Amino acid sequence: MGIVVRGLKKRFGATQVLDDVSFEIARGEMVALLGPSGGGKSTVLRIIAGLEFADEGEVHLRGRVATHTRVQDRDIGFVFQGYALFRHMTVRENVAFGLSIRKRPKAEVQRVVDEFLALVQLDGLGDRYPTELSGGQRQRVALARALAPGTDLLLLDEPFGALDAKVRLDLREWLRRLHQERGLTGVFVTHDQEEAMDLASRVIVMNRGRVEQIGTPEEIYDRPATEFVASFVGSINVFEGQVRGAQAALGGISVGAPSGAGDGASVRAFIRPHDVELHARVRQEAGSTPASPLDEGAEERSDASEGPGISPAAARIERMSRVGWTAKLELRLTDGRPLVVEVTKERLAQLGLSEGDWVLVSVRQAKIFVQDYEI
Numbered sequence: 430m431g432i433v434v435r436g437l438k439k440r441f442g443a444t445q446v447l448d449d450v451s452f453e454i455a456r457g458e459m460v461a462l463l464g465p466s467g468g469g470k471s472t473v474l475r476i477i478a479g480l481e482f483a484d485e486g487e488v489h490l491r492g493r494v495a496t497h498t499r500v501q502d503r504d505i506g507f508v509f510q511g512y513a514l515f516r517h518m519t520v521r522e523n524v525a526f527g528l529s530i531r532k533r534p535k536a537e538v539q540r541v542v543d544e545f546l547a548l549v550q551l552d553g554l555g556d557r558y559p560t561e562l563s564g565g566q567r568q569r570v571a572l573a574r575a576l577a578p579g580t581d582l583l584l585l586d587e588p589f590g591a592l593d594a595k596v597r598l599d600l601r602e603w604l605r606r607l608h609q610e611r612g613l614t615g616v617f618v619t620h621d622q623e624e625a626m627d628l629a630s631r632v633i634v635m636n637r638g639r640v641e642q643i644g645t646p647e648e649i650y651d652r653p654a655t656e657f658v659a660s661f662v663g664s665i666n667v668f669e670g671q672v673r674g675a676q677a678a679l680g681g682i683s684v685g686a687p688s689g690a691g692d693g694a695s696v697r698a699f700i701r702p703h704d705v706e707l708h709a710r711v712r713q714e715a716g717s718t719p720a721s722p723l724d725e726g727a728e729e730r731s732d733a734s735e736g737p738g739i740s741p742a743a744a745r746i747e748r749m750s751r752v753g754w755t756a757k758l759e760l761r762l763t764d765g766r767p768l769v770v771e772v773t774k775e776r777l778a779q780l781g782l783s784e785g786d787w788v789l790v791s792v793r794q795a796k797i798f799v800q801d802y803e804i
């Protein structure tokens with residue numbers, strides 16, 4: 430294992446910032462700590478780095494206990510918010526810093542600095558000062574400075590935080606390559622879920638000082654373990670309803686209920702916009718609302734009634750916006766609930782839909798959580 434934390438607890442004054450945080454990161458793995466602001470991500474990272482110490486729990490680095498090891502003896506590279514470049518030092522001097530304080534021979538320092546400046550594609554800018562660089566370039570210098578001493582463990586706290594979208598993407602690509610080439614073990618903190626899903630082989634979702642779920646990006650997205658993860662990762666529609674028979678009735682729409690959910694149980698369903706199927710435009714008299722989704726008004730033969738667990742409902746298209754190759758539709762069901770749907774432009778064209786139309790919808794799949802009974 431590269432990094433192991435076990436049972437970390439940390440309190441600042443009256444606030445329990447970490448409450449029993451445990452996870453393991455294999456050597457060579459790149460893992461994201463994802464979660465909302467204040468969830469404890471930076472604190473975990475600072476404890477791994479040795480900048481902070483936990484009240485309880487253990488830290489193991491490269492298979493050895495490091496719970497009480499000083500920061501300078503942990504041999505970890507980190508790029509933290511607030512640990513900016515040294516303004517009075519040139520780029521070269523910044524990158525050389527970790528090597529110089531380790532008293533490495535001058536010639537070796539020169540060679541390693543050159544190598545890392547080339548790696549971050551900043552050769553030629555070594556004599557500049559940080560103020561003479563763009564935000565993205567500065568961030569790359571910070572990464573080079575963290576890596577130059579030759580560590581195999583890298584901790585990054587919001588590494589691309591304040592950068593514009595294009596630079597973020599470039600740096601992300603660059604970090605992915607660096608990780609592959611050097612086989613680094615890396616942990617990075619982000620509250621950008623796309624960044625986490627894109628860069629990490631596994632994601633640790635944290636909220637309120639606790640680990641909500643650990644899994645591959647696919648697992649986190651497709652099989653969220655908790656309601657928090659379901660609502661935090663990816664855009665989502667949330668519906669409350671009740672189990673009736675084998676169905677979860679969510680107002681106008683229904684989906685298959687989870688096995689074991691008793692009749693009458695209250696449920697909360699999380700439905701991804703791309704898991705809603707549009708079937709057919711519903712013809713409708715001016716100003717009227719289709720009374721039933723299965724009114725004879727469907728303009729094309731619908732496949733909506735086929736298959737188990739599918740029961741279509743009617744909804745009105747309130748807004749449509751096209752982004753890239755998909756379209757986002759904001760629908761309103763007959764019971765007044767909003768429903769956001771994403772479909773390909775092709776499907777939209779096939780159905781000939783426009784704003785104001787009524788359409789039949791059904792839900793392909795939903796993640797359903799049975800609610801605790803209230804007494």
Ligand SMILES: Nc1ncnc2c1ncn2[C@@H]1O[C@H](COP(=O)(O)OP(=O)(O)OP(=O)(O)O)[C@@H](O)[C@H]1O
Pocket residue numbers: 441442444446464465466467468469470471472473618620
């Ligand atoms: N040194 C400190 N003293 C007091 N409270 C602190 C200290 N450091 C962090 N906290 C508190 O601990 C909680 C967790 O902070 P932390 O920075 O770990 O969260 P985070 O998930 O990284 O948030 P963000 O994404 O905003 O950086 C917050 O409520 C924060 O105010």
